[in-house]
Amino acid sequence: MSTARLALEERIDFYPTHEVSGVRFRRGRALPFGATIVPHGVNFSIFSSAADSCTLVLFRKREREPFVEIEFPREFRIGDVYSMIVFDLEVENLEYGYRFSGPWDPRAGHRFDKTKVVCDPYAKVLGGRDVWCKRPDRSAPYQHRARLAFDDFDWEGDTALEIPTKDLIIYEAHIRGFTSSPTSKISAPGTFAGLREKIPYLKSLGINCIELLPLFEFDEWENYRPHPETGQPLINYWGYSTVGFFAPKAGYAATGGLGMQVDELKNLIKELHRSGIEVMLDVVFNHTAEGDERGPHICYRGIDNRTYYILTPDGYYYNFSGCGNTLNCNHPVVRNMVLDCLRYWVSEYHIDGFRFDLASILGRDQNGAPLSNPPLLESLAYDPVLGKCKLVAEAWDAGGLYQVGSFPAYGRWAEWNGKYRDAIRRFIKGDEGMLGEIADRIQGSPDLYWYRGPTASLNFITCHDGFTLHDLVSYNRKYNEANGEGNNDGANDNNSWNCGWEGETDDPCVNALRERQIRNAATILFLSRGIPMLLMGDEVGRTQGGNNNCYCQDNAVSWMNWDDVRKEAGLLRFFSKLLAFRHAHRVLRGDKFFEHRDCVGSGKPDIAFHGTRIGEPDWGGRCLAFLICGKHAIPQDDDIYAAINMFWDGLPFQVPPAPEGKSWRVAINTSMPSPEDIYDGESGPRVDSSEIIVGGRSIMVLVA
Amino acid sequence: MKLETSENNGIGTARLEGSLDGKTAPEVREQLGPFLSANSKMILDLSKVDYLSSAGLRLLLLLYRELSARKGKLVLLGVSEDIRTVMSHTGFLNFFTLAGSEAEAQQGLS
Numbered sequence: 001m002s003t004a005r006l007a008l009e010e011r012i013d014f015y016p017t018h019e020v021s022g023v024r025f026r027r028g029r030a031l032p033f034g035a036t037i038v039p040h041g042v043n044f045s046i047f048s049s050a051a052d053s054c055t056l057v058l059f060r061k062r063e064r065e066p067f068v069e070i071e072f073p074r075e076f077r078i079g080d081v082y083s084m085i086v087f088d089l090e091v092e093n094l095e096y097g098y099r100f101s102g103p104w105d106p107r108a109g110h111r112f113d114k115t116k117v118v119c120d121p122y123a124k125v126l127g128g129r130d131v132w133c134k135r136p137d138r139s140a141p142y143q144h145r146a147r148l149a150f151d152d153f154d155w156e157g158d159t160a161l162e163i164p165t166k167d168l169i170i171y172e173a174h175i176r177g178f179t180s181s182p183t184s185k186i187s188a189p190g191t192f193a194g195l196r197e198k199i200p201y202l203k204s205l206g207i208n209c210i211e212l213l214p215l216f217e218f219d220e221w222e223n224y225r226p227h228p229e230t231g232q233p234l235i236n237y238w239g240y241s242t243v244g245f246f247a248p249k250a251g252y253a254a255t256g257g258l259g260m261q262v263d264e265l266k267n268l269i270k271e272l273h274r275s276g277i278e279v280m281l282d283v284v285f286n287h288t289a290e291g292d293e294r295g296p297h298i299c300y301r302g303i304d305n306r307t308y309y310i311l312t313p314d315g316y317y318y319n320f321s322g323c324g325n326t327l328n329c330n331h332p333v334v335r336n337m338v339l340d341c342l343r344y345w346v347s348e349y350h351i352d353g354f355r356f357d358l359a360s361i362l363g364r365d366q367n368g369a370p371l372s373n374p375p376l377l378e379s380l381a382y383d384p385v386l387g388k389c390k391l392v393a394e395a396w397d398a399g400g401l402y403q404v405g406s407f408p409a410y411g412r413w414a415e416w417n418g419k420y421r422d423a424i425r426r427f428i429k430g431d432e433g434m435l436g437e438i439a440d441r442i443q444g445s446p447d448l449y450w451y452r453g454p455t456a457s458l459n460f461i462t463c464h465d466g467f468t469l470h471d472l473v474s475y476n477r478k479y480n481e482a483n484g485e486g487n488n489d490g491a492n493d494n495n496s497w498n499c500g501w502e503g504e505t506d507d508p509c510v511n512a513l514r515e516r517q518i519r520n521a522a523t524i525l526f527l528s529r530g531i532p533m534l535l536m537g538d539e540v541g542r543t544q545g546g547n548n549n550c551y552c553q554d555n556a557v558s559w560m561n562w563d564d565v566r567k568e569a570g571l572l573r574f575f576s577k578l579l580a581f582r583h584a585h586r587v588l589r590g591d592k593f594f595e596h597r598d599c600v601g602s603g604k605p606d607i608a609f610h611g612t613r614i615g616e617p618d619w620g621g622r623c624l625a626f627l628i629c630g631k632h633a634i635p636q637d638d639d640i641y642a643a644i645n646m647f648w649d650g651l652p653f654q655v656p657p658a659p660e661g662k663s664w665r666v667a668i669n670t671s672m673p674s675p676e677d678i679y680d681g682e683s684g685p686r687v688d689s690s691e692i693i694v695g696g697r698s699i700m701v702l703v704a
Numbered sequence: 705m706k707l708e709t710s711e712n713n714g715i716g717t718a719r720l721e722g723s724l725d726g727k728t729a730p731e732v733r734e735q736l737g738p739f740l741s742a743n744s745k746m747i748l749d750l751s752k753v754d755y756l757s758s759a760g761l762r763l764l765l766l767l768y769r770e771l772s773a774r775k776g777k778l779v780l781l782g783v784s785e786d787i788r789t790v791m792s793h794t795g796f797l798n799f800f801t802l803a804g805s806e807a808e809a810q811q812g813l814s
């Protein structure tokens with residue numbers, strides 16, 4: 001190592017050639033973009049195709065005024081890239097930004113403003129919002145302040161886990177939401193370190209992948225407002241509004257105030273990996289925090305507005321994201337930035353996968369029209385560094401593009417299956433005429449993904465965006481008044497049913513039905529082929545009081561209440577055993593579609609659908625049974641028979657014969673109270689009769 | 705940043721005082737160099753260190769690695785509660801043996 005360092009130090013071109021106010025510098029290297037620590041200095045490199053000139057602005061940490069500004073001499077620009085090495089900087093105490101000089105001509109797409117300091121799109125650390133919700137000084141001329149990161153971290157042999165996609169069980173969580181509540185009783189609530197303290201909980205629940213809501217640097221104060229009536233502060237809690245794509249959210253780190261968020265997040269990932277849990281990031285490349293023409297000059301618009309954003313012919317921002325602007329993802333420069341960013345997170349942070357928010361935007365061209373072969377999506381699918389990581393699309397956007405089942409996949413991309421969510425919700429609440437679709441959804445949606453396989457389907461019933469599972473069975477309509485938008489925000493079409501009473505109640509019949517409905521939803525989710533995803537807290541009946549759009553609620557409405565772990569011990573037990581059931585039965589987790597025939601000489605097809613009577617599914621009704629043949633798994637597995645009764649009354653179901661020499665045992669019965677709702681292994685009651693009574697709105701699962 | 709070193713029974717003790725950060729860490733490293741090569745068992749007394757930055761933590765880890773490579777051992781003495789918490793959150797704590805007293809530190813090295 002010392003020899004290598006010596007060789008670098010002896011380079012003949014690492015000496016200063018220029019000096020301004022005692023700061024020495026020289027021409028830099030165009031690549032890589034961003035700020036890179038080099039021998040004796042820092043290499044700064046930034047792109048702009050339309051600027052007339054560029055000035056590097058250097059600050060001491062948290063100081064309002066810069067200590068030096070250095071305009072890039074003409075000979076420091078190569079093509080459209082400005083680069084410079086500045087020597088003898090105190091890296092830990094440095095913040096940097098740029099001023100660009102160029103035309104202010106919005107109609108032509110240019111919005112240069114030399115009075116503004118903008119941050120580096122490649123900044124690895126961003127200061128300015130170091131501590132969550134600490135009120136910023138809005139008068140400061142430079143708000144989101146680029147810093148350097150040490151990229152050395154002792155991973156001790158850690159690497160991405162590469163769990164086969166078919167075996168994943170995803171848990172969707174919010175860094176603050178998971179542990180901010182005082183009921184979490186941990187030392188660093190609402191932070192990366194706090195989540196680390198709760199890893200044992202996740203492990204005992206049985207998930208093997210955590211999908212984290214956006215953790216790229218964003219501004220929680222964006223669109224801040226007090227609630228018009230209650231005065232309660234409303235902030236950007238979810239974080240779907242990226243300031244910098246390469247920087248972790250400082251306010252999510254207990255050590256953010258000390259600028260150690262990079263180490264804290266890496267340590268969290270290392271510890272999750274040690275517990276066998278993958279980390280998937282929810283990433284937002286469809287827009288940025290700069291909003292439309294009324295928004296702030298943070299970065300991109302002041303560097304090269306026409307390159308970074310999709311603009312209308314008269315220079316306004318197209319708004320396919322519903323958030324004011326649209327990132328110009330299929331511009332070659334922006335495409336490379338996205339690629340560089342994901343490569344960075346995979347190689348530097350050992351991230352296992354990504355879920356792309358409003359991913360359909362990534363398939364639009366520079367005029368906003370959908371592309372049949374989008375270069376960005378193709379690049380990501382075939383990228384060498386991303387070669388083993390999971391790519392999941394939210395396959396729609398706010399501009400009306402809906403691509404569930406038709407997202408350009410290149411054999412790599414999976415999709416949030418919105419049709420799965422809608423169908424299962426309607427089925428559970430008792431809609432008729434659902435069974436044909438339900439059969440498809442349970443099989444991994446072959447109607448949508450026949451050419452891609454069931455692992456293209458990320459199955460979910462609830463996610464951060466919408467009702468929690470508890471609220472889905474407790475509210476017929478949304479209650480978003482606390483968001484301060486007159487209950488006009490959030491979806492109206494929730495396919496929810498309150499089980500006979502709107503909201504919380506102490507009616508034991510209603511509550512018992514809700515308990516059952518939650519178990520029914522979960523059972524269907526974890527019996528289905530595809531990738532199941534569970535929403536944070538659903539396993540303990542988390543409620544948002546009927547709010548289905550908690551984007552601005554950084555409080556108990558959104559937070560996990562850890563007292564529920566004790567109060568809802570029965571439900572939590574059900575979930576952890578249900579997840580264990582899925583892990584124990586590989587026949588549920590196939591990565592190929594069922595063929596509806598006997599492929600292995602077992603005498604039974606791989607899957608067969610029944611009604612209350614064997615071989616007679618009633619496709620127009622509310623009951624469906626199916627038998628999955630375990631001999632079709634390699635190595636062989638148990639047979640699994642599920643009888644789903646979404647009719648309001650109990651019904652007898654004929655039971656198919658158990659495999660030779662075996663007897664059916666009850667694995668799950670959602671009509672029973674805990675602990676008789678779910679059994680370990682072969683500990684459930686034996687079923688010798690040829691008929692079982694399945695309670696109203698209940699599911700029984702038998703194994704043999 | 706002040707640095708004092710002493711040796712006793714084959715154990716080297718280095719006492720630091722002040723802030724260990726990007727500015728002081730390279731100086732400390734340079735000054736510790738010869739002392740480090742002469743001792744394979746070392747106590748780093750941090751009881752008078754009021755601030756440890758990212759660069760400071762990295763220096764500690766480098767010392768740990770250097771000593772481990774020579775089958776040596778490093779014990780940190782008198783780490784304040786605040787610094788300990790930061791070390792825990794960032795994962796650096798896992799690498800080190802911490803001691804509350806000189807005697808405990810001696811024990812940790814034996």
